[in-house]
Amino acid sequence: MSDASDASLEDAADLLAARYREPTRPTPAHWSAVLDTMLSHRSVRGFLPSTVPAATLDLVLAAASSAPTSSNLQTWSVVVVEDPARKARLARLAAGQKFIEQSPTLLVWLADLARLEALAAARQQTVEGIHYLELLLVAVIDAALAAQNAVVALESLGLGSVYVGAMRNDPLGVAAELGLPKRVFPVFGLSIGFPDPSISTGIKPRLPPAAVVHREQYSAAAQPRAIAEYDARMSAFQAEQKMGPEIWTEKVINRVRTPASLSGRDRMREVLAKLGFELR
Ligand SMILES: Cc1cc2nc3c(=O)[nH]c(=O)nc-3n(C[C@H](O)[C@H](O)[C@H](O)COP(=O)(O)O)c2cc1C
Incomplete structure (x- = not known):
């Protein structure tokens, strides 16, 4: 693990907060260029015509x-x-x-x-x-x-x-x-x-760790609260990106509702x- 400069560690805390759309995140003890790239990920759907060399x-x-x-x-x-x-x-x-x-x-x-x-x-x-x-x-x-x-x-x-x-x-x-x-x-x-x-595309928030990370054995106990929080955070993200209102929970259920939903x-x-x- 390599230590990073104070400035990049502060950026790291911002990236972590953005990934979960939490107001703040503690500054991590370590950071790396690879983490920086991964935590900055967003899908790109608008491209320049320039070819890829x-x-x-x-x-x-x-x-x-x-x-x-x-x-x-x-x-x-x-x-x-x-x-x-x-x-x-x-x-x-x-x-x-x-x-x-x-x-x-x-x-x-x-x-x-x-x-x-x-x-x-x-x-x-x-x-x-x-x-x-x-x-x-x-x-x-x-x-x-x-x-x-x-x-x-x-x-x-x-x-x-x-x-x-x-x-x-x-x-x-x-x-x-x-x-x-x-x-x-x-x-x-x-x-x-x-x-x-x-x-410009924002960093799309992901489910909180409480919804996806299990310790030793699977438990869904924390999911309802974590997912309710996520629905609220995704709605705020959608509004910020000027995309139509949408509840994540409803969207993902619709994606698999019927065989026809599978396109x-x-x-x-x-x-x-x-x-x-x-x-x-
Ligand atoms: C296997 C896979 C297939 C995907 N297919 C599409 C697609 O056909 N069209 C599209 O616009 N995005 C597609 N995506 C992108 C996802 O919608 C996107 O990764 C997700 O909404 C999270 O957003 P982000 O990548 O910007 O963080 C796909 C992603 C994966 C992993």
């Missing part, structure tokens, strides 16, 4: 490759999409979200069991294990860890990003557009680029079967 992308992808990976299997891949026409087609498959076309680069993160299968096939071997749900979990976790390392790397360099879960609204369409082989699943997209400085993703089991995942 190839050397920067190389660094970001090296950070992605540095993520831990289950049994060193490295069951993830990424497709870098810069062609405007392809980005536009992918945007249409992902709920028409404008930032996908506007950002210079879309990274599509893949759970990739095809590489493992091909390695075995080249040795005239089969790999039965890849047909189990466990291996899809492994590959999705690998892809997510790699992608989040890329997010932190981007933010440390002054770039921004936003995940695109809507890439799973139509995974078959995405797979066709990207030429994915069987047993490769597009987990999510990540639009990246230089943030448009004319659009097409309620058919995921069927879609995965078509992509070659048996999920035994």
